[in-house]
Amino acid sequence: MVILTMAAICFAWNLPSLNAQAPAPAGPPTPPPTAENMKGKTAAQFYKKIEVLKDIPATEIHPAMEYIILALGVGCPYCHTLGKFDVDDKREKHVARSMIAMTMALNATAFDGKREITCYTCHRGAAKGAPTLVFSGEKSPTEPTAAEIFPALAVRNITNLDPGMSPSKAPATVVSGPAAPAKPAAAPAAPLPAAEEVFTKYAQALGGNAAIGKITSLVHKGTVEMLVPAPPAPQGTPPVPPAMGTVPAEFDRKIPGKQLVSIEFPGRPANVVGFDGTIGWHGTPLREDTGGELGLLKEIAEFPPASKFRDDHTKVQVDAMEKIDGHDAYRVVGLRPDGSAVDRLYFDAQTGLLLRSYTTMQSVLGAFPEETNFDDYRDVNGVKIPYTIRLVSAEGNRTYKWAQVDANAPVEDSKFTKPLPPPPPPAPRPAD
Ligand code: HEC
Numbered sequence: 001m002v003i004l005t006m007a008a009i010c011f012a013w014n015l016p017s018l019n020a021q022a023p024a025p026a027g028p029p030t031p032p033p034t035a036e037n038m039k040g041k042t043a044a045q046f047y048k049k050i051e052v053l054k055d056i057p058a059t060e061i062h063p064a065m066e067y068i069i070l071a072l073g074v075g076c077p078y079c080h081t082l083g084k085f086d087v088d089d090k091r092e093k094h095v096a097r098s099m100i101a102m103t104m105a106l107n108a109t110a111f112d113g114k115r116e117i118t119c120y121t122c123h124r125g126a127a128k129g130a131p132t133l134v135f136s137g138e139k140s141p142t143e144p145t146a147a148e149i150f151p152a153l154a155v156r157n158i159t160n161l162d163p164g165m166s167p168s169k170a171p172a173t174v175v176s177g178p179a180a181p182a183k184p185a186a187a188p189a190a191p192l193p194a195a196e197e198v199f200t201k202y203a204q205a206l207g208g209n210a211a212i213g214k215i216t217s218l219v220h221k222g223t224v225e226m227l228v229p230a231p232p233a234p235q236g237t238p239p240v241p242p243a244m245g246t247v248p249a250e251f252d253r254k255i256p257g258k259q260l261v262s263i264e265f266p267g268r269p270a271n272v273v274g275f276d277g278t279i280g281w282h283g284t285p286l287r288e289d290t291g292g293e294l295g296l297l298k299e300i301a302e303f304p305p306a307s308k309f310r311d312d313h314t315k316v317q318v319d320a321m322e323k324i325d326g327h328d329a330y331r332v333v334g335l336r337p338d339g340s341a342v343d344r345l346y347f348d349a350q351t352g353l354l355l356r357s358y359t360t361m362q363s364v365l366g367a368f369p370e371e372t373n374f375d376d377y378r379d380v381n382g383v384k385i386p387y388t389i390r391l392v393s394a395e396g397n398r399t400y401k402w403a404q405v406d407a408n409a410p411v412e413d414s415k416f417t418k419p420l421p422p423p424p425p426p427a428p429r430p431a432d
């Protein structure tokens with residue numbers, strides 16, 4: 001479950017103005033969105049202008065927003081004036097609010113209260129829900145919607161969503177389609193090992209628990225190949241879109257549980273994501289991770305990767321054999337204790353090493369996957385460390401290649417601590 005942060009690290013690279021302080025709206029200022037400040041509060045109690053997501057924990061707002069931008073393929077400014085998130089000054093924010101209400105109503109009525117319909121179900125990464133099927137690799141055509149062509153037919157007001165619509169309420173006499181043909185008997189599969197065996201073999205393959213226990217810190221230095229934002233464009237010139245490139249990257253761990261990823265983009269301050277064991281944070285712009293995002297950070301801070309999977313999941317078992325990049329791999333699955341998702345690990349059946357970890361960032365509105373592939377394991381102080389890490393994520397793939405990994409060098413705790421916020425701009429002087 002390593003290095004998922006590395007995916008989340010630059011959500012905001014194209015939003016340099018996110019730091020800009022807009023004039024504060026009326027009412028008492030919202031305290032900074034730290035996990036501590038949000039403790040025990042609902043979204044409506046903590047934030048200022050929440051109308052549909054009122055009763056969810058305040059910590060769930062940010063993950064929901066991160067989910068929306070991926071599901072719709074937009075940035076925060078699509079719906080918000082940056083710095084004034086509580087103001088309803090954009091049409092898109094109004095539409096999004098009704099969309100959230102609609103999505104929740106559909107799930108509540110037609111799907112037995114399960115989260116089956118999400119923004120992504122219709123939007124598939126595009127801002128406009130597609131009324132027409134789109135072939136993969138093609139963009140959704142911009143065509144008028146049914147409501148525009150047949151205004152009179154558009155349903156204006158649905159007040160009577162009938163809970164009787166849900167599949168579980170269907171009478172037993174209703175059959176859905178012809179019965180599926182009987183499956184041909186599969187060839188008997190080779191017996192799968194117990195999960196216990198797979199994790200024991202993994203620890204041995206890494207170098208054994210004694211050697212692992214002697215690692216107190218790791219400093220990885222090298223590069224990452226990814227979509228790189230162009231240096232900030234000079235005033236008045238059109239912005240240059242990000243392009244694939246290779247830039248310097250560093251990944252530090254202090255065991256147990258502290259970690260930091262830092263990427264250098266040309267002409268910009270280092271893009272940093274840190275976790276001090278409790279608080280997870282993004283550096284540019286400075287903000288804390290909460291909810292599902294914080295959950296991801298906790299997972300990736302595990303060393304060795306996925307070593308606590310059995311403590312963090314229930315029903316852990318080897319459920320299949322799969323090919324991963326040409327290797328036979330045992331697939332281990334486990335349910336998160338809150339029942340929110342099933343995570344998967346893939347271990348090389350020959351070497352015993354972890355090849356892939358698959359997890360998801362869960363939010364109240366939906367989820368997105370994160371896949372981490374581990375390769376090129378090399379010996380560092382008697383422990384095998386992956387020198388190549390390939391991340392497959394909704395925000396674009398990236399490949400870290402470490403040139404050097406140093407074990408047990410002294411690393412200051414302060415490195416992992418959330419930096420202090422920039423000082424507020426000086427108060428305007430009262431007119432005299
Ligand atoms: C597609 C539209 C959309 C996008 C994109 C979007 N939001 Fe929101 N955001 C909303 C809506 C709608 C609400 C209000 C939800 C409600 O009323 O329950 C909201 C509420 C918020 C709030 C609460 C403000 C307050 O004090 O009431 C914050 C903070 C926020 N969004 C941050 C973000 C951030 C950060 C991003 C980018 C990662 C983002 N949003 C992207 C639609 C959007």
Ligand code: HEC
Nearest residue numbers: 068092095096099100103117118119122127128129130145
């Ligand atoms: C059942 C399908 C469906 C679901 C689910 C859905 N949408 Fe939509 N959405 C659409 C369609 C279709 C349109 C385009 C309507 C139009 O063009 O007038 C749209 C339009 C929008 C727009 C306006 C785009 C624009 O530029 O006019 C926003 C914003 C939006 N959706 C946000 C969301 C969010 C956020 C969610 C999840 C909470 C969501 N939608 C879930 C179908 C859906």
